[in-house]
Amino acid sequence: xxxxxxxxxxxxxxxxxxxxxxxxxxxxxxxxxxxxxxxxxxxxxxxxxxxxxxxxxxxxxxxxxxxxxxxxxxxxxxxxxxxxxxxxxxxxxxxxxxxxxxxxxxxxxxxxxxxxxxxxxxxxxxxxxxxxxxxxxxxxxxxxxxxxxxxxxxxxxxxxxxxxxxxxxxxxxxxxxxxxxxxxxxxxxxxxxxxxxxxxxxxxxxxxxxxxxxxxxxxxxxxxxxxxxxxxxxxxxxxxxxxxxxxxxxxxxxxxxxxxxxxxxxxxxxxxxxxxxxxxxxxxxxxxxxxxxxxxxxxxxx
Amino acid sequence: xxxxxxxxxxxxxxxxxxxxxxxxxxxxxxxxxxxxxxxxxxxxx
Numbered sequence: 001x002x003x004x005x006x007x008x009x010x011x012x013x014x015x016x017x018x019x020x021x022x023x024x025x026x027x028x029x030x031x032x033x034x035x036x037x038x039x040x041x042x043x044x045x046x047x048x049x050x051x052x053x054x055x056x057x058x059x060x061x062x063x064x065x066x067x068x069x070x071x072x073x074x075x076x077x078x079x080x081x082x083x084x085x086x087x088x089x090x091x092x093x094x095x096x097x098x099x100x101x102x103x104x105x106x107x108x109x110x111x112x113x114x115x116x117x118x119x120x121x122x123x124x125x126x127x128x129x130x131x132x133x134x135x136x137x138x139x140x141x142x143x144x145x146x147x148x149x150x151x152x153x154x155x156x157x158x159x160x161x162x163x164x165x166x167x168x169x170x171x172x173x174x175x176x177x178x179x180x181x182x183x184x185x186x187x188x189x190x191x192x193x194x195x196x197x198x199x200x201x202x203x204x205x206x207x208x209x210x211x212x213x214x215x216x217x218x219x220x221x222x223x224x225x226x227x228x229x230x231x232x233x234x235x236x237x238x239x240x241x242x243x244x245x246x247x248x249x250x251x252x253x254x255x256x257x258x259x260x261x262x263x264x265x266x267x268x269x270x271x272x273x274x275x276x277x278x279x280x281x282x283x284x285x286x287x288x289x290x291x292x293x294x295x296x297x298x299x300x301x302x
Numbered sequence: 303x304x305x306x307x308x309x310x311x312x313x314x315x316x317x318x319x320x321x322x323x324x325x326x327x328x329x330x331x332x333x334x335x336x337x338x339x340x341x342x343x344x345x346x347x
Contacts, residue, residue, distance in 0.1 A: 012314050015321040046339040052332065115336050 013092035018100055020086055021069055022062025029287065030061045030157050033180065036291035037158030037173055040298045041165035045116070052115040053164035057157050059108035060124045064131040064153070066101035070094055071136050078202040081195060116164040123163055127156035141203075144210040148223075151184030152177075158291070172239040172294075175230070179290065182227040186220045186259055187283040193217075193262075194273040194280075213268055220279075221263035228252045231290060240297045247293035251286050258282055 034057040038050055045053070069076065069087055077088035086092040105128050113121030135150030155177045162173035192199060192206045193216060199206040208216045231252045235245035258279040267273060 011311060012318060014314060015318050046342070048332075048335045048339040052336060055332075 011091075013086065013096055017086035017092050018066075021066040021092070021097055021100065022104075023065040024062075026065065027058055027061050029284065030154065031058050032288060033176070033291050034058075034157035034161040036295050037161030037176060038165055039161075039295045040158075040172065040176075041162040043165050045165045049115050050164070053112060053120065053161065056108045056112035056115070056121075056124060057160055059104055060112075060128050061157075063101050063104035063108060064128045066097055066104065067128075067132045068136045070097040070101055071132070073097075075202045075204065079198040081198050112160075112164070117167045119167055119169070120160050120163040123156055123160045123169070127153050127160070130156075142205065144205045144207045146205070147188045148185050151181055151188070154184060155180035171237065172234060175234045175237070175239055176291070176294065178230040178233070179227070180287070182223055182230045183283065183287060185223040186227060186255075187280065187287075189216050189220050189223075190262065190276050190280040190283065193276045194270045214266070217263045217265065221259055224256055224259040228256060234294070240294055241301055243297040243300065244290070244293040248290055251289050255279075255282065255286050 031054060035054055038045070038053060069085055073087040073094055076082035076085050082088065087094060087097055105125075109121050109125045109128070112124050131150070131153035135146065135153055139146040139150055158176040158180070159169055159173040162176075163169055189207055192208050193213065200209045207219060211219075231248045232245075234240040235242070235248060258275065261275045262279050265275060267276075
């Protein structure tokens with residue numbers, strides 16, 4: 001991937017392009033789940049340190065996104081959805097993105113360690129390295145199961161938020177990790193169904209490209225079943241209360257209904273994939289609801 | 303390089319310098335606040 005050349009960059013990049021490089025929209029879910037992990041943890045953390053911990057999670061996610069785009073600049077150039085990003089559009093040179101990403105990684109991890117504790121910093125470092133090396137560089141171009149394993153990178157924030165408060169990792173943050181981990185495949189493959197053509201053009205082995213659309217729909221349904229178990233585990237193991245339990249039960253039933261609809265359909269025209277788009281949109285709301293419920297539960301019990 | 307390009311580059315550099323300055327200012331305040339929080343925490347133990 002290092003052979004790609006783009007229009008020569010003579011202008012220094014606009015600062016807004018550095019912000020764009022951190023994928024601020026993806027960051028919102030990362031920040032939210034991290035914040036929920038932090039708020040659900042027992043014990044007290046000074047508000048300034050809590051703010052710093054969330055800032056570090058956001059900066060770490062931004063750093064990973066920047067390094068991802070540094071590596072994938074030539075792939076992004078081939079996809080309509082990503083062609084306007086700073087690197088493929090030629091608004092920034094790759095070296096600047098690399099330096100920015102590496103610098104931000106070190107900064108976020110060191111600040112996390114100094115402000116909270118080194119376990120939280122360590123998990124943050126692992127999540128950045130996992131996203132860049134295991135997902136972006138190793139798995140993504142090689143296997144259609146890329147996002148299943150790679151989804152682990154996105155599942156770390158609640159663990160980091162929790163560890164920032166307590167200095168340890170116990171059963172609830174692990175359960176929340178599992179929830180995001182098994183939520184990622186149906187969430188992402190719903191998206192991959194209606195942007196399939198894009199991934200095909202870039203040669204990325206996304207499941208709909210490699211195994212076909214029918215197999216993807218089946219896998220969405222299968223992972224939804226596993227996700228349902230992960231969603232109900234916290235309340236069944238009495239790690240959370242009934243507010244979470246009720247939210248998880250209703251939220252997961254709706255998720256399953258939407259996923260079942262997607263599973264039963266046969267439609268390969270992306271413009272007519274309304275149920276697939278609906279599942280994708282709802283999956284984001286679903287995660288917000290469940291994580292919000294974990295926090296509400298903990299604060300009402302306390 | 304034309305004078306217009308020169309001017310564009312200068313403007314771009316200036317906006318980046320201003321943003322960097324603001325960021326550094328924010329970090330100064332943040333580190334000061336972290337220090338206070340840490341000192342406060344050690345008093346409570």
